[in-house]
Amino acid sequence: MPDFRLRVFQSVARHLSFTKAAQELYISQPAITKHIRELEHSYGQRLFERRGNRVSLTPAGTLLLTHADAVAQLHQELTEQLHNLHGEAAGRLRLGASTTLTQYVLPGILPGFQKRYPQVELTLLNGNSEQIAEAILSGQLDLGFVEGRAKNRDLHYEPLLxxxxxxxxxxxxxxxxxxxxxxxxxxxxxxxxxxxxxxxxxxxxxxxxxxxxxxxxxxxxxxxxxxxxxxxxxxxxxxxxxxxxxxxxxxxxxxxxxxxxxxxxxxxxRNFEALWVQGQPLSRPAERFLRYAQRQYNV
CATH class of the missing domain: 3.40.190.290 (D-Maltodextrin-Binding Protein; domain 2)
Incomplete structure (x- = not known):
């Protein structure tokens, strides 16, 4: 399993914020700072520049982010392949949803999915429809849910509700x-x-x-x-x-x-819709979640 400190680093690097990383990972901000300092000590490099409230990646941080993303992807693929031997869905599933869906639609079906697929580690990012689409395109999310009329030609949409x-x-x-x-x-x-x-x-x-x-x-x-x-x-x-x-x-x-x-x-x-990168197959956990959600809403 990848070092949890790398997940902390990836979260800070994505948000360029120690506070938002703490909120995403449900740990304290001092804990975030501690993990980053340990990584910097381990590699002998500063990973972030801090100027007041602004945070940016150093060249060493940019390099580490590239490799940390690759490690996370390899771990996800390994986990899926091992569980696929038994037909199970497992691994990390990064969901994102626009605010209405996050507050009033998806929470009601999450417990049932977790009970059915206990090996899937769920995270849910909240943002508006535009932010969720951007996060899908940048590889920060595996599956998104949005509402609205505009469509991005680089994304595939399926109806939900x-x-x-x-x-x-x-x-x-x-x-x-x-x-x-x-x-x-x-x-x-x-x-x-x-x-x-x-x-x-x-x-x-x-x-x-x-x-x-x-x-x-x-x-x-x-x-x-x-x-x-x-x-x-x-x-x-x-x-x-x-x-x-x-x-x-x-x-x-x-x-x-x-x-x-x-x-x-x-x-x-309007319609609530699922979205992911056009032409890119969903991972097994993402595919399982989408079908589970569609069944709950009789799609």
Missing amino acids: ADELVAVRRATSAGPPPEPMLLTEALTHPLVLRERGSGTLEVLEFALREQKVKLTDLQVAFYFDNTEAIKSYLEAAPEALGFVSRRALTRELAAGLLEIVPVQHLQLP
Whole structure:
């Protein structure tokens, strides 16, 4: 098994951040620093340049990263081949998913997969759809899950689950309007939206474009990088309107904190999709996870 310190080094090198590496590996930041110092002492080389909060690889660090990635790949191939002798799925599976999927969709199926395939070591990276696509292309992930309309020709996409975005606001005593709100009226409200690069904003932007409305025409109160922040903002701002996944509203609707507002001529369906590098076969663990997820959602 490769030295765990190499995994620590790879994580810091990918993120160029000791803090993010600690979050990814679920260990403390002092532990990250300790492992890196041990590697530097072992090789007699500085691996990172540290200038204030900025971290960059030294030439020695760049060289070590190339070989550490090769070692990790060889170990993964060896693990898969050994377990393939018995038809098992095993090894490390690096998943990545956009925020809505990470928060509201995938966690519910992870325990079942882990029980069925205990030899697979799962990690899950959270980012927006654009970031997940980039991580797949750069080899940081084995399998990704995203939402949105845009497609990258270098990636292969497969459907996972249908979803819908809805307009939502703080719950009122009168309840949702009896008739769909006019789009022109809806767009007069301060809007709370997801950030650039998110599949959620992309779907909304496409739909508004069909109605001859540009994002630059909107009165945007705030852009957030996650749905939970949008919901909390809406609870504190009765005049605001947000657009989020219907799947993210179960608890708030049941508790009477938020309510869905139908908007005339604004339909926001979308699909959650799996993606990986075009023309590149999935590893056995990744293939097993994809098929397991599709069965859970009746794809």
